[in-house]
Amino acid sequence: MAVTATTPPPSTVLAAPRTPRRSGRRRGDIAIALFFLAPFLAVYGLFVVWPVLQAGRMSFYDWDLLGYTREFTGFDNYRRMLWGTSMTWDLSHLAGLRAVVLAATAALVVRSVRRRARPLSTVGTGAAGLLAAALLGVHPGPGGGWNDPGFWTSVRHTAEFTAISTPILIGLGLAMALALRGQHRGTAFYRAAFFLPYVLPVSAVTLIWSFLLNPDRGLVAGGLQRLGIEPIAWLSDPQLAMWGIIATTVWWSVGLNLVLFLAGLQDIDPSLYEAASLDGAGAWHRFRHVTVPGLRHVTVLVAVTQLIASFQIFGQVYIMTRGGPGDATRVVIQHIYEAGFRNLQLGYAAAISLVFFLLMALVSAIQFRLTAREA
Amino acid sequence: MATPIPTVTAGDRPAPAAAAPAGPPTRRRIRFRPGVRHGFLLLAAFVWLLPVLWMVSMALTPNDVQQREPVGLLPDGLTWSNFADVFQLGLMLRWFGNSVVVTTAATVLTVAVCAMAGYAFAKLRFTGRRLLFAVVIAGLMVPREAMFVPLFLMFSDTGQQNTYQALFLPRVAFPLGVFIMTQFFSRVPDEYEEAARVDGAGPLRVFWSIMLPLARPAMASLAIFTFVLTWNDYLWPLVIATEQEMFTVTTGLASLQSNFAAATEIGSLMARGLIGSLPLVVLFLLFQRQLIRGITLGSGEK
Amino acid sequence: MSSTHRRGALGRVLAAVTAAGLLAACGGNDTPADAGGADRSALAAVTDEQLKGATIRMARFFGDCEKTTTGVTDVAKATTECETIQILTNAFNAENKHGIKVERLGGAEWNTYYDTLNAAYAGGNPPDVAVMHASNLSDYAKRNLLLKLDEQLPVTGADIGDAAPAAKQGATYQDGTYGLPFDIHAALVHVNVDLFRKAGLVDAQGNPKIPTSAEEFLADAETLAAKTGKKYFGTARVKDGLGVHMWRSLIDQQGGSVLNEDRTKANVDSPEARTALDFMGKVFNGRYADPDQTYDAAQQAFLKGDTAMLMNGTWVVDQYDKEAPFEYRAADFPTLYEKPAIWGDSHMWVIPRQQSADPVKQRAALEFSSYLYGRSGDWAVHTGHLASRTSVLQSAEYKQAPQRANYVATGTTNANPVPPVSSWMAFNEALIARVDSIWFQNAPVDTALSDANRQLDTILAK
Incomplete structure (x- = not known):
């Protein structure tokens, strides 16, 4: 599962007032501190830090799962993952996506300038965005192809899944929170009902939804038949399979966002609403000028945690469609899993993991900056 | 898996008692009668939990019945044998x-x-x-x-x-x-x-x-x-x-x-x-x- | 001073962790080159005393059917693959004179079987005896992960010479025998004779008319669709390899291959391949056949009478024979081009090498596999698979089993075992992925096939 930090930033968490101490405590303190910290640091070092380092190391090897080979191959794995034959660069490839990246960079730079941030960070942001937009233009030319088309397919599908499901999960969560807000009787009951799917294990959720969407037996098919529509084989149709996965995921996780938004709504100072309504503002105005700004914190939090979790999607896809039909729902984590355990290539799997980690770290870092600004 | 891990509050924050209060009468607010609101939410909750209810219905219907015909929201021939199977097989x-x-x-x-x-x-x-x-x-x-x-x-x-x-x-x-x-x-x-x-x-x-x-x-x-x-x-x-x-x-x-x-x-x-x-x-x-x-x-x- | 102390402590912790990690990585999992070996004398020397009460772990797929097989040892009661193998295992446990007990290890699903087996090997703890496809043998034999059986078979008297040629070939890697063949299985067509009759596609004796050319196939499909409104054909293309097996078989029927002459490079972008793709595109147009069926869906459609001819394996013959509510016939897959060919594979029992060889367990595993080899006739008769032993194939009991006479040719000539390529698993996966991308993701045929060639060449080069 994805984990990420949130506001307030670490420095404020640790900023507790100092109290006068007798000297001579210091040495004892360090020993005591070590005692308290050792268990966590031990597991942290072993299970968080070391895997990253080891993945880095393994990625430079042709490392067979069954011990057949373990030879150093330098950047071969990266070349296989990220490169291809007859590579060219042009301006029009993925033009839409690059335009979006450029627009986002521009927005960030403008925002950075407005807040009078350090020039270095503004320039840095701008440069990074431009670089990203430029890199996206690299692609195999005619007669060539990616060395591992499955990798790029899985990246694309992961990105598509994230891009589509995140706004739905946020929007729906917010809408449901707005519908439930206030201290009415039964709020707790409704909140529990909508939150319930979140505590189910992924295999129970996939079980339910695989059958719901089943064209021969499912409730959805039955319902559609009553309307006179042919049953749709959601999970076997390459166009619709991803939507089936999205529907499953939304049902599963929106409850969490609902709870977060509800808490955020409760935190908005009611006097702001009073002030707004005294000024004659209607419901929509109050929503726009009190609720939305008040929820900005939560929204950023929800958006980023959702983003990071969506990138790491695996269970629903693997159980419901195995990445199919064909490659239509293949995602990155699945690609790593199959590279390692099916094709026995642990080195390559480690390389993909590492690239994935760097990507996630980048997203987290961006989140830190955004929310640090907010605090 | 797309379930995010959120942050956690430190300590026991009391839920703010004064949530959106009933506004002053001059406020034009779209308010539904409590009954309508409850009805709507109840329906929404029911639809939301439909998949789980259907699961229960299928669990209560014998396997061979379901081989022939899919079962709807109400079980077709109540049986506890599926649950018994869980623990025995x-x-x-x-x-x-x-x-x-x-x-x-x-x-x-x-x-x-x-x-x-x-x-x-x-x-x-x-x-x-x-x-x-x-x-x-x-x-x-x-x-x-x-x-x-x-x-x-x-x-x-x-x-x-x-x-x-x-x-x-x-x-x-x-x-x-x-x-x-x-x-x-x-x-x-x-x-x-x-x-x-x-x-x-x-x-x-x-x-x-x-x-x-x-x-x-x-x-x-x-x-x-x-x-x-x-x-x-x-x-x-x-x-x-x-x-x-x-x-x-x-x-x-x-x-x-x-x-x-x-x-x-x-x-x-x-x-x-x-x-x-x-x-x-x-x-x-x-x-x-x-x-x-x-x-x-x-x-x-x- | 305290600051350096603190930093020092931290540094030391990090160093220790890193060192431990690197050491663990360096140790790694050594190929049990000789550690798991066994020479014949070791196995022959195992006494009955030692075997008594030995327990071995078996890994297999074929599914779960505990409910209907607990305590059953009479194989006549079996109706599916799962029941047959489970009952045979129960029978061995009950009857074998050494008192060996076989426990089933792990999940019984097909598509995670090899992942699980690989993980078990990686953890240094593979099962004592396992089932394996001939198409996957080379990956494991090449890595020296299986016990070579040539020297060992005389210990139990298993007669490998009786194995049918295709089965024996499947169990061989570089002239060594690594498995005891259990069956040969191939794809057949399962025919709904009632529908064929309704469409008038029967001969004078009322036998269904199987097409003998691509044009005839399409014409018959149109006839059936017009006269009955049902689909002429069906197979599992989603989440299953049967669709790609069909494509490869059609290539083989034209005399082509997905590999070049000396099997060092892929040959996927060939005229035969394109013809086959073209033909399949015409068939799976929604009118003659449903393009998006999973295995379950395809089977359901056939058993419900919506599909006239289903391409599925030999493993369902007995099941359909019992369950189909219409007149059912199994038949050889139609030869639509120059020569008859159809995808085939085989199951065999192998003995994985352990990191530290235990001759008792290996002997017990050998006893069990030999027992199953001996009873492969029962397996063939109760499941629809083709027997792996010539003596069984020629026996009256086998020939009288339901439908067997109708697909003799598949067993004797048509079934094309998988080409002996050492990375066939990865090759097949990549091939399926590329072809699936044409069918399900509208990848242009040219790019997909040339991508495939390139990817497959990399795999073959390893």
């Missing part, structure tokens, strides 16, 4: 036991370890504290799901595949847990500690007798949260526990969703799914407030 009980062992161990260890670390970061002064804390927080950026390859190697090379410790140990490294506990402890006024120190208590004593009891709400929330996450873990148990006897409920249930079982044993499959989810649902219903309190925002101080 297959390894469901064993999987259940595995999940209980692994999840309990992970929860207890995580809470203990994070509480200790949180206390150290919040209350103890030592050089490099900030740096170390930053390193811990940096760990939040590591996508746990993606790092299973080196972790797998580590456990399999030391012959620990298909062991309980392989299942719960990696879970214990939970930087977010440390963050939560640190946030909590840093809000505990120093006076508590000072008072105890004046009385001659050492830091261990202070931690055990004063800090821990104070931290009970936060620890409870962290515990429940870790419990849910660990019970629902899929990728790591899939990778490291390949023997059927060592499956958890989550991976075991997934292993049954094949082409063949789907065609012939739907009722039993659904019954297994329900039983497998039951502990979490029960836990949720009992400790709803703690769980939800645990995942509400800590950043009330904007």
Whole structure:
């Protein structure tokens, strides 16, 4: 599962007032501190830090799962993952996506300038965005192809899944929170009902939804038949399979966002609403000028945690469609899993993991900056 | 898996009593009569839970009936045999036991370890504290799901595949847990500690007798949260526990969703799914407030 | 001073962790080159005393059917693959004179079987005896992960000379025998004779008319669709390899291959391949056949009478014979081009090498596999698979089993075992992925096939 930090930033968490101490405590303190910290640091070092380092190391090897080979191959794995034959660069490839990246960079730079941030960070942001937009233009030319088309397919599908499901999960969560807000009787009951799917294990959720969407037996098919529509084989149709996965995921996780938004709504100072309504503002105005700004914190939090979790999607896809039909729902984590355990290539799997980690770290870092600004 | 892990509040924040109050009469507000509102929400909740209700219906219908005809929301020929099968056939009980062992161990260890670390970061002064804390927080950026390859190697090379410790140990490294506990402890006024120190208590004593009891709400929330996450873990148990006897409920249930079982044993499959989810649902219903309190925002101080 | 102390402590912890990690990685999992070996004398020397009560772990797929097989040892009661193998295992446990007990290890699903087996090997703890496809043998034999059986078979008296040629070839890697063949299985067409009759596609004796050319196939499909409104054909293309097996078989029927002459490079972008793709595109147009069926869906459609001719394996013959509510006939897959060919594979029992060889367990595993080899006739008769032993293929009992006479040719000539390529698993996966991308993701045929060639060449080069 994805984990990420949130506001307030670490420095404020640790900023507790100092109290006068007798000297001579210091040495004892360090020993005591070590005692308290050792268990966590031990597991942290072993299970968080070391895997990253080891993945880095393994990625430079042709490392067979069954011990057949373990030879150093330098950047071969990266070349296989990220490169291809007859590579060219042009301006029009993925033009839409690059335009979006450029627009986002521009927005960030403008925002950075407005807040009078350090020039270095503004320039840095701008440069990074431009670089990203430029890199996206690299692609195999005619007669060539990616060395591992499955990798790029899985990246694309992961990105598509994230891009589509995140706004739905946020929007729906917010809408449901707005519908439930206030201290009415039964709020707790409704909140529990909508939150319930979140505590189910992924295999129970996939079980339910695989059958719901089943064209021969499912409730959805039955319902559609009553309307006179042919049953749709959601999970076997390459166009619709991803939507089936999205529907499953939304049902599963929106409850969490609902709870977060509800808490955020409760935190908005009611006097702001009073002030707004005294000024004659209607419901929509109050929503726009009190609720939305008040929820900005939560929204950023929800958006980023959702983003990071969506990138790491695996269970629903693997159980419901195995990445199919064909490659239509293949995602990155699945690609790593199959590279390692099916094709026995642990080195390559480690390389993909590492690239994935760097990507996630980048997203987290961006989140830190955004929310640090907010605090 | 697209379930995000949210932040956790430090400590026992009282829910703000004054939520949106009934506004002054001059406010033009769209208000539905309570009955209409309830009706709408009730319908919405029912539709939302429809999949679960359907699952119950399928679990209560015999397998052979369902081979011929799909069943709707109401069971067709009530039977408890599917539920009986869960406990008599297959390894469901064993999987259940595995999940209980692994999840309990992970929860207890995580809470203990994070509480200790949180206390150290919040209350103890030592050089490099900030740096170390930053390193811990940096760990939040590591996508746990993606790092299973080196972790797998580590456990399999030391012959620990298909062991309980392989299942719960990696879970214990939970930087977010440390963050939560640190946030909590840093809000505990120093006076508590000072008072105890004046009385001659050492830091261990202070931690055990004063800090821990104070931290009970936060620890409870962290515990429940870790419990849910660990019970629902899929990728790591899939990778490291390949023997059927060592499956958890989550991976075991997934292993049954094949082409063949789907065609012939739907009722039993659904019954297994329900039983497998039951502990979490029960836990949720009992400790709803703690769980939800645990995942509400800590950043009330904007 | 305290600051350096602190930093020092931290540094030391990190160093220790890193060192431990690197050491663990360096140790790794050595190929059990000789550790798991066994020479014949070791196995022959195992006494009955030692075997008594030995327990071995078996890994297999074939599914779960505990409910209907607990305590059953009479194979006549079996109706499916799962029941047959489970009952045979129960029978061995009950009857074998050494008192060996066989426990089933792991999940019983097909598509995770090899992942699980690989993980078990990686953890240094593979099962004592396992089932394996001939198409996967080379990956494991090449890595020296299986016990070579040539020297060992005389210990139990298993007669490998009786194995049918295709089966024996499947169990061989570089002139060594690594498995005891259990069956040969291939794809057949399962025919709904009632529908064929309704469409008038029967001969004078009322036998269904199987097409003998691509044009005839399409014409018959149109006739059936017009006269009955049902689909002429069906097979599992989603989440299953049968569709790609069909494509490869059609290539083989034209005399082509997905590999070049000396099997060092892929040959996927060939005229035969394109013809086959073209033909399949015409068939799976929604009118003659449903393009998006999973295995379950395709089977359901056939059993419900919506599909006249289903391409599925030999493993369902007995099941359909019992369950189909219409008149059912199994038949050889139609030869639509120059020469008859159809995808075939085989199952065999192998003995994985352990990191530290235990001759008792290996002997017990050998006893069990030999027992199953001896009873492969029962397996063939109760499941629809083709027998792996010539003596069985020629026996009256086998020939009288339901439908067997109708697909003799598949067993004797048509079934094309998988080409002996050492990375066939990875090759096949990549091939399926590329072809699936044409069918399900509208990848242009040219790019997909040339991508495939390139990817497959990399795999073959390893």
